[in-house]
Amino acid sequence: SAHQHRVLLVQVDVPDSASYLEELSRVSILSSCTLILAWSDTEAARYIEAYKIYENKPADMLQGSKDTSYTGTVNRLLTSIKGVNKTDVARLRARYGTVRGIAG
Numbered sequence: 001s002a003h004q005h006r007v008l009l010v011q012v013d014v015p016d017s018a019s020y021l022e023e024l025s026r027v028s029i030l031s032s033c034t035l036i037l038a039w040s041d042t043e044a045a046r047y048i049e050a051y052k053i054y055e056n057k058p059a060d061m062l063q064g065s066k067d068t069s070y071t072g073t074v075n076r077l078l079t080s081i082k083g084v085n086k087t088d089v090a091r092l093r094a095r096y097g098t099v100r101g102i103a104g
Contacts, residue, residue, distance in 0.1 A: 006033040007051070011044045074099055 008028055014020065021037070028035035038044035067075075077099070078089045096102045 006031070007036060008033045009036045009038060009044060009047055011038045011041065078102075 008024070010021075010024060012021070025035055027033075036047055038047060067073075071093075074093065075086055075089050078084050078092070079086060092102050096104070
């Protein structure tokens with residue numbers, strides 16, 4: 001992809017970590033990295049899982065939808081159903097008119 005984002009995931013497992021975290025924060029800023037802190041193995045694993053889920057998704061999926069119109073709302077509602085895409089939604093709306101009509 002044309003855009004790369006560098007992430008530094010750190011599991012904090014030492015007491016009195018403030019000085020270490022301050023230095024890591026400084027290095028992250030100077031290196032244009034995003035610093036993510038996890039306080040357990042489970043939390044770190046969840047961050048990695050979330051990253052893997054979204055790594056090949058388009059940016060607009062992560063940024064959220066800007067369209068608050070009725071059509072945009074219906075599109076988001078119906079495309080949240082696995083296997084339903086925007087073309088399907090357009091066909092359903094053309095045939096049944098409203099969400100109430102689609103739900104029948």
